[in-house]
Amino acid sequence: MSELFQDYANAARRSPAYDEMFDGDNRPRAEYNPVAAALDELNLADVTARADSMARTFLDRGVTFDFAGEERPFPLDIVPRVIAGEDWQVLERGVAQRVRALEAFLNDVYDKMTVVGDGVIPRRLVTSSAHFHREVAGFVPAGGVRVHVSGIDVVRDDEGTFRVLEDNVRVPSGVSYVLENRRAMAKGLPEAFGQQHIRPVEEYPRRLLAALRRTAPPGVEDPTVVVLTPGVFNSAYFEHTLLAGLMGVELVEGRDLICRGNRVYMRTTAGEQRVDVIYKRIDDEFLDPLQFRSDSVLGCPGIVNAARAGMVTIANAVGNGVADDKLVYTYVPDLIRYYLNEEPVIANVDTYRLEEPAAREEVLDRLDELVVKPVDGSGGKGLVIGPDASAEELDALRGRILADPRGWIAQPVLQLSTVPTMSGGQFSPRHVDLRPFAVNDGDNVWVLPGGLTRVAMKEGSLIVNSSQGGGSKDTWVVDGQSESAPIAPPVQPLAERVSVWPVETSWQDRQPEQQQQQQAAAGGEDGNNA
Amino acid sequence: MLSRIAESLFWIGRYVERADGTARILDVHLERLNQMPRPVQRDVSRQLLGVMGSRPTSDDFGLPELLDALAFNRSSATSIAGALGAARENARRARETVSGSVWEGLNTTWYGLTQHRKDVVGTYRFCHWVIERTAMVRGLSDTTMSHDESWQFLVLGRSLERADMTARMLSTRDVHESGLSWVNMLRCAGAYESFLRTRRASFGEQHAAEFLLLDRLFPRSIVYALSDAEKCLSNLNPAYQRVGFINDASRIVGQARTFLEFHQTDDLMSELPEHMERVQKACARASDAVSRTYFSQAAELSWVGEVS
Numbered sequence: 001m002s003e004l005f006q007d008y009a010n011a012a013r014r015s016p017a018y019d020e021m022f023d024g025d026n027r028p029r030a031e032y033n034p035v036a037a038a039l040d041e042l043n044l045a046d047v048t049a050r051a052d053s054m055a056r057t058f059l060d061r062g063v064t065f066d067f068a069g070e071e072r073p074f075p076l077d078i079v080p081r082v083i084a085g086e087d088w089q090v091l092e093r094g095v096a097q098r099v100r101a102l103e104a105f106l107n108d109v110y111d112k113m114t115v116v117g118d119g120v121i122p123r124r125l126v127t128s129s130a131h132f133h134r135e136v137a138g139f140v141p142a143g144g145v146r147v148h149v150s151g152i153d154v155v156r157d158d159e160g161t162f163r164v165l166e167d168n169v170r171v172p173s174g175v176s177y178v179l180e181n182r183r184a185m186a187k188g189l190p191e192a193f194g195q196q197h198i199r200p201v202e203e204y205p206r207r208l209l210a211a212l213r214r215t216a217p218p219g220v221e222d223p224t225v226v227v228l229t230p231g232v233f234n235s236a237y238f239e240h241t242l243l244a245g246l247m248g249v250e251l252v253e254g255r256d257l258i259c260r261g262n263r264v265y266m267r268t269t270a271g272e273q274r275v276d277v278i279y280k281r282i283d284d285e286f287l288d289p290l291q292f293r294s295d296s297v298l299g300c301p302g303i304v305n306a307a308r309a310g311m312v313t314i315a316n317a318v319g320n321g322v323a324d325d326k327l328v329y330t331y332v333p334d335l336i337r338y339y340l341n342e343e344p345v346i347a348n349v350d351t352y353r354l355e356e357p358a359a360r361e362e363v364l365d366r367l368d369e370l371v372v373k374p375v376d377g378s379g380g381k382g383l384v385i386g387p388d389a390s391a392e393e394l395d396a397l398r399g400r401i402l403a404d405p406r407g408w409i410a411q412p413v414l415q416l417s418t419v420p421t422m423s424g425g426q427f428s429p430r431h432v433d434l435r436p437f438a439v440n441d442g443d444n445v446w447v448l449p450g451g452l453t454r455v456a457m458k459e460g461s462l463i464v465n466s467s468q469g470g471g472s473k474d475t476w477v478v479d480g481q482s483e484s485a486p487i488a489p490p491v492q493p494l495a496e497r498v499s500v501w502p503v504e505t506s507w508q509d510r511q512p513e514q515q516q517q518q519q520a521a522a523g524g525e526d527g528n529n530a
Numbered sequence: 531m532l533s534r535i536a537e538s539l540f541w542i543g544r545y546v547e548r549a550d551g552t553a554r555i556l557d558v559h560l561e562r563l564n565q566m567p568r569p570v571q572r573d574v575s576r577q578l579l580g581v582m583g584s585r586p587t588s589d590d591f592g593l594p595e596l597l598d599a600l601a602f603n604r605s606s607a608t609s610i611a612g613a614l615g616a617a618r619e620n621a622r623r624a625r626e627t628v629s630g631s632v633w634e635g636l637n638t639t640w641y642g643l644t645q646h647r648k649d650v651v652g653t654y655r656f657c658h659w660v661i662e663r664t665a666m667v668r669g670l671s672d673t674t675m676s677h678d679e680s681w682q683f684l685v686l687g688r689s690l691e692r693a694d695m696t697a698r699m700l701s702t703r704d705v706h707e708s709g710l711s712w713v714n715m716l717r718c719a720g721a722y723e724s725f726l727r728t729r730r731a732s733f734g735e736q737h738a739a740e741f742l743l744l745d746r747l748f749p750r751s752i753v754y755a756l757s758d759a760e761k762c763l764s765n766l767n768p769a770y771q772r773v774g775f776i777n778d779a780s781r782i783v784g785q786a787r788t789f790l791e792f793h794q795t796d797d798l799m800s801e802l803p804e805h806m807e808r809v810q811k812a813c814a815r816a817s818d819a820v821s822r823t824y825f826s827q828a829a830e831l832s833w834v835g836e837v838s
Contacts (some may be wrong), residue, residue, distance in 0.1 A: 052664075059641065060637060060638045060641070061630070061637070062622070062625070062632055062633065062637050064633070088832040214531075232622060232623055241622075241626045242626075244626040245625065245627075245630075246628035250531070250532055250535070250626075251626045252532060253534070255534070256532050256533070256534055267532065267533045267534075268531055268533060268534060269531055269533055269536045269679065269766075269825075270531055396590045470560055
């Protein structure tokens with residue numbers, strides 16, 4: 001290994017976590033061989049230059065997220081996260097299974113609530129969820145789909161087993177970085193690409209658009225799809241522009257839309273134009289001041305009524321938040337069994353439900369060993385990691401839990417797996433998680449091969465959120481050598497293609513002729529070369 | 531297309547052209563200003579700022595203040611840095627509509643703004659850099675964007691701003707007694723060589739003015755820029771190609787152009803500042819009319835909550 005890995009083995013040995021790149025004997029795992037070989041050729045100066053160049057490219061291209069009003073590039077590390085094809089198959093099945101179960105659950109809780117009647121999940125738990133919206137109860141969304149897009153966060157535990165950490169079925173973000181990271185890596189570490197077949201990710205926008213069009217209100221021949229953004233100050237604004245751009249659809253803000261007669265229109269230079277499918281990247285609470293927050297100007301009044309009347313498809317459907325409530329999460333394995341009659345492919349992380357007295361008692365005794373999370377939080381907000389917290393913080397947490405047991409869950413501190421990451425002039429193990437993205441068109445759940453690997457940039461830190469200083473890695477799903485990789489279509493020989501041009505004189509023949517002409521012109525009286 | 535996006539594109543066109551025009555004017559004037567005694571420098575600096583549509587912020591206004599006001603002040607849309615910042619912000623808002631390379635061109639230009647020394651020598655280099663960068667953005671927008679509605683709005687903004695800029699430049703002719711020579715005036719517009727080729731070396735003031743005002747083939751002449759704007763307006767609304775001008779903007783621009791074209795050059799020359807002011811007013815009125823016709827739909831949402 002190159003000098004960059006000199007101290008890596010020691011650092012990795014100190015950590016109990018599963019290392020994605022190296023096995024227990026410090027040898028690269030099979031799926032990492034081409035990456036290891038590529039890195040082996042590089043020295044510190046090379047890697048630093050490439051990392052700088054990647055960062056510069058991100059800034060130039062505006063691949064940024066907005067942090068407290070400042071545009072920051074999302075740091076991309078040069079070592080990719082590699083997942084073997086056979087491991088990916090399991091993840092793919094597990095993610096799709098989860099999406100199908102959550103879709104069924106959402107259809108049920110906004111309709112008959114059989115899941116409650118059959119005693120699978122307590123009614124109180126559903127109705128007390130902050131994102132259970134009675135406003136949308138009792139109607140089937142136009143197009144029949146609720147979870148068009150999802151991001152199911154998974155981690156590898158210290159055994160190397162994948163576990164689901166949480167479900168995101170409201171507005172999961174990050175897919176733009178998956179697309180941009182791949183482009184950047186093709187330039188940053190080209191040596192590693194030629195040696196293997198990495199599953200492409202660029203299909204995503206096409207798949208997303210197809211799914212959105214497919215779920216348009218019935219009877220619409222050629223649906224108009226738009227992406228709805230809260231605007232340029234949103235932290236994911238870059239992603240909104242990228243997706244709208246790659247799908248070739250308009251990126252609208254709430255003020256571009258108008259509802260009339262339960263139909264939604266956008267204001268264009270040629271007057272108002274009907275909108276059929278809205279891929280919303282706004283939280284439910286800001287979507288429609290008539291239904292939710294009356295002080296919101298990000299959304300458009302009347303849009304929920306239009307959806308209720310079946311005149312417009314909103315993706316993801318309003319009210320999905322009840323399915324990614326972290327307390328509901330603890331029931332997802334049961335939901336999979338209940339709705340799909342299948343065993344869960346990927347296990348949950350063990351989780352304490354703090355509203356159950358016995359569990360609560362145990363957790364309150366062991367607060368300093370556990371991670372405690374609010375059930376409706378996102379982006380790592382409000383999360384407390386016991387071993388890192390001070391006595392005062394734990395006391396305050398205890399008070400908050402006792403005041404609102406429904407609002408919290410607790411999990412053991414999980415040693416997320418690590419991947420070598422460039423830091424201070426060498427590679428060190430850094431913890432990562434993974435967000436695979438799934439697109440559901442009603443018939444099929446398609447999982448983007450790869451997903452967003454987020455990495456905690458600080459040593460030992462388990463917090464990977466971008467808003468907390470995390471970075472990312474390109475995620476490669478590589479097909480094993482044993483399996484037959486898809487073969488690219490044969491390239492047409494060049495000679496055949498150029499022969500369609502009538503070639504009368506070759507370039508060499510023409511050169512003297514051109515020179516003659518130029519010389520004649522220069523000598524002529526209109527010439528200005530003299 | 532969305533009214534809001536059309537408006538952004540129009541302003542990208544205007545701001546990029548404004549940065550380019552201001553850089554050219556500043557570049558040529560700096561050369562002259564440097565050679566003047568300090569008191570004259572101050573007067574000329576103030577007057578130049580006035581022509582560019584701004585007012586001195588303090589009594590102590592001289593060359594360094596002029597550099598700040600026209601080149602580096604990011605919070606003023608009169609300055610190059612301010613115009614480029616505004617163009618970039620508009621592109622950020624219309625990012626899915628402008629091509630990636632146009633956005634990237636503006637974005638890297640914006641990041642590059644900080645890399646220049648803010649003294650006289652640095653400003654020369656800055657002006658040349660701006661002329662190059664804006665040329666690049668213009669080239670990229672012409673070659674990487676479909677020449678559809680979105681591009682028409684961009685070019686419309688560019689053309690109106692260009693007519694306005696050339697008119698401002700011609701107004702600086704009378705800024706000070708020493709007067710900007712016609713050679714320098716032509717240089718401001720990047721027109722010197724093409725003028726020489728068109729008219730040979732035997733030219734007088736009148737010919738130079740004619741060239742910058744009326745030449746139908748030189749892209750920075752006022753008549754050329756106004757015809758470009760007219761073309762965009764009729765492409766945006768083909769219905770008006772037959773009879774009359776229901777469209778205010780087309781009427782205003784057309785009137786301004788024909789007024790110049792059907793006037794005797796001698797008459798134009800004798801009242802140059804008045805005529806140039808008329809052109810600038812026409813550009814401003816046309817801009818307002820475009821905004822009323824195409825962008826007014828993007829008015830702020832006037833929603834009042836049910837619960838106060």
